[in-house]
Amino acid sequence: MGAERRRYGQGRAARAFALPTCAVVVLGGCASMPDSGDVEQVKATKGADSQVRVLAVPPRDGAAPEEIVVGFLEAMTSDDPSFATARKYLTKRAAQEWKPEQLTTVLTEAPDAGLSEAGEGEESRSYPLSGELIATVDRHAYQAAAPTQYSGTLRLVRQSGPESKDSKDKEWRIDSAPQGLVLGESDFLRNYGSVNRYYFASGQQSVVADPVYIRQRQDPVTRMDPVAQTVSALFEGPTDWLRPVVGSPFPTGTALKTGVTSLTPDDQNQLKVPLNDKASNVGRMVCQKMATQLLLTLRDLASPRVDQVELQRTDGSPLCVLSADQAEASVPVRASASPGNVYFVDATGRMAVVGADAKTVDKTTVRGPFGTGEVRLGTVAVARNGQRAAAVSQDGQHLYAASIMSDEELAAPLVGSNGAKLADRLSAPSWDRSDLWVADRDPRRPRLLRLAGGEGPPQAVAVDGLDGARIESLRLSADGVRIALLLSKDGKSTLKIGRIERRTTPEGVTAVSVVELQSAAPRLDSVTAVSWAGPSRLVVVGKEAGGVQQVRYIQTDGSLSPAGGVPGLNKVSAVAATEDDDQPLVAVSDDGLVRLAPSTNWQTMIDKGSSPVYPG
Template identity: 75%
Template sequence: MGAEGRRYGQGRATRAVALLVCAAFVLAGCASMPDSGDVEQVRATKGADSQVRVYAVPPRDGARPQEIVDGFLEAMTSDDPSYATARKYLTKQWTKKWRPESLTTVLTEAPESAAPPGGEEGDELSYALSGELIATVDRHEYKSVVPAQYGGALRLVRQNTPDGKGKEWRIDAAPQGLVLGESDFLRNHLSVNKYYWVAGQNTVVADPVYIRQRQDPMTRMDPVAQALSALFEGPADWLTPVVDAPFPAGAGLRKGTTSLTPDDQGELRVPLNDKASNVGGTPCKRMATQMLLTLRELAAPRVEQVKLQRADGSPLCVLTADQADAYALERVSPGSNVYFVDSDHRMAVVGTKPKTVDETEVRGPFGDGQVKIGTVAVARGMHRAAAVSQDGRSLYAASIVSDEPLAAPLAQSGAPRAADRFSAPSWDRNDLWVADRNPADPRLLRFAGGKGPAQAVDVEGLDGARIESLRVSADGVRMALLLSKDGKSTLEIGRVERHTDAEGRTTVSVVELRAAAPRLETVTALSWAGPSRLVVVGKETGGVQQVRYVQTDGSLTPAGGLPGLNKVSAVAATEDEEQLLVAVSDDGLVRLMPNANWQTMVEKGTWPVYPG
């Protein structure tokens, strides 16, 4: 993964965000100011800027109700410790009840406030809050929703001033937690992947959460301490069934730990509480691995080594970043070859020079033309591949590093129309997957080890939707599914569960589908592009087709939009975010260079893929 300036309520007048400007207008109810940067005019539609910091300003004497409402909403966007300034807008009774840490409600824009129809008469008023709800954040977990109307209210009362000589308006009831516009949320928060061990396997899976960019207002923890504290809280409920129990019950950082910083050699000492003090040997190393993989998501300085310490300060275990990186997802799919289907329907590799093809890289039936192919997928070991024939009827698997005759198909689709036959295949760490889109017999098929026989896999919650395409993550426990129903397409993420019975037979299912891009009206192509990130081709309601990044939790990354590209039919990326993004458009096979635009790799070609 600029500050959102606005005047809340009617009119939405532009606010000038600058220290001197804000100071000059304190008497007019200015609620916040930055601590750095040039003087600039900031509007509510401007994107998030983590370099801008907002400071809350307390209510002035005699402030009118609308000023109280505006000031409180603005104060919620700051880093003020314990939201002390925001609480100055509340009555003493509501200050005790308000729990800003309990929930964060995220709207597309900052909430609008509407004054009561009768104006500011009387001693009690209710201001309606409205906006477009896109997510809630609970226990650091971002839960996106299909955009919907949000409604809330602030109740104001007139209460006696401390000196008893007058009355002041204060808020006596408000929505629990924080209510923020998306740009304010992204300005204050950072998306970080926590890592947990996949159940029964020696690999990890990413679990994205949001932490504060700076100190957390409630815990006063810095980002490193926040990330490790969130790691100890355990995985999201959705992920829990497919990961091993991460830590002993009650394990965590030593009480009072709020700041963690590596020393000059990059070593980070992590003090643990009593519950974690007896974890030694391999479990301690695995714990340290999770920490190092989680911390590498944060900015420099890079943590080169962690030293876990018991509650009394004695050493527990030590692990280096290189040892932890061996379990990183991008290591599961090494190499940078871009495979594709050429104009003769053979599998090929993009050459090292622009607009060239390496015709020697792919051997066997897929490279020599024994079968005309339409789509391909390369196993993560890069020795084998799977291909669907040009007509979509047959699925094959073969070596791409040795010459061999074409074997019989692993499976065949009986659908009359090519568009209703096999989807493009996809590999996880071990297995091959494909969807048969036959309306008479739709199936999701799995081939253990990339070999037959085919195993039909149940998908929970399809509700009549058809699987158009799929991509399995490197960890093998998450599947991105492009579904279609009633002429609409949606992108869903399902959890892949494996259960082995007493006789050693494994049953696999895909369960608990959840929307991965609820703000996109249509999605036409996708690929994994990071441990918890996808690149998709789609469009928002009323918008145009675009290529953009989305998080698996449904949030849009701040830099999610990519340079425009016409008529994109396919995209390819990998869990290694350093690899180039590749796509098929009117210009052929193109790649997105860093800090540049799309460049043509091959003028004629389809279906680009990295291993996986």
């Protein structure tokens, strides 16, 4: 070959030549393979269709090195048990060293295998792999990254078969490959699905969602079905990022009973979960907390439905039984009597309310000082019990709190800002489980403030990792251990998620800090607005570099939510969502205050309105 260099395709989508090494596609639910017709090459999937299965095909005798490269890349996307077919493209040594379960590298498109290196002999070749890296997945945890260049190498050698040393019988095999799986995003989403594991917030009886990814069908390595995978992932404990603020009652080393790879509820929707010896002697209270975590975690699976869990000892005897209704008591949901109500600031600067899911719009001002017009309001937030609200004055200088269920006098402001202009004063407020939060954007004294119980006095909260960025807006999660921060720096806006840590000082004071900021939307060049839309999901308004504004759902780990994007809307400046998927998404755009109910398009609610919020 000498200095000969051949280009044979830009990613799988461009590999148009037919190869016997191509994988075969099978639709989920098919009982048999077709016995007629042509076998076609499977290229990178265009969408995340979990009903499509890719069956890997082993290398043919005498396959060219390019065929070995393509076949191996295809085989990595399959459900082949233990990736046995993918290993057939490797030398014996490489097959033993390759650990597909160790790490998954996610690229925007399937990896592109480039030219073989020039100047190599006839016994070895190297093919560079390239692409745009957007995430890695380690121990089920998805770690999003700003798109960066990925590079890897497949090194091929010619090796003799077991019964021949004739050079004519030598076969090309891969002797060195990147560790783990390297997948395009569509193949990753076809094979993996996001599931929330639930752990108890430290010192609390409520739970926190910890999103991870599991195989949507049987795992090739463990041979576990999705339910068993999910349960085993829960036993592993929380991700490193969340671990400091949550806990789990499962004893160290808890696992499914040896040999259990499938879990299926009975016809009464009861799931029996046999545990190993590590968990066989826990007390009833601990067992019920374990069952609570299991039930809440399993409800995120599309199927099967689980209404009750029975945890069992290794000998099959029951440890405890818990129903789904009992588990729901640990979910930090809003306690508002009217969870479908949307609150906003009307054209007169008063706080008003409207039923977002009502067929006809009936706007009324709230009771108390926020509905009288005593102070013209700019932004508002409603406590999760729906009884009280917080509001920032229209000039951004003062933060107030008052009842919206009864008449009372307007109390003195809780916080004041001395910023020279509106953009440098107070942000919109937000509530966690019980406390009120706001940011003072004064460049001379920027502060993140927390008011315990929504009453004060304001306590400054340290935020690690701001790196000179300013907090423009914030939204607290219902569980109270995470905060979404919209930050600005050098003319760019980014979205970060911070972990809220609380510790009690020797003087008995609760010190609160925000630590380990991680990017929640690294693929967006700018972010305009954000709202929590579930226990681990956000709805974000932003745009990619050179793109147009869009509204999309994302997971807190930075991965795309299965809900994806929403219908287009012009110039969105604010957005509000709730943990309840049945409640409409609400936004402010050129069309006024608009709503998007499930399976419908955007509809105008109010011609002029701003600062829409659900309780929280």
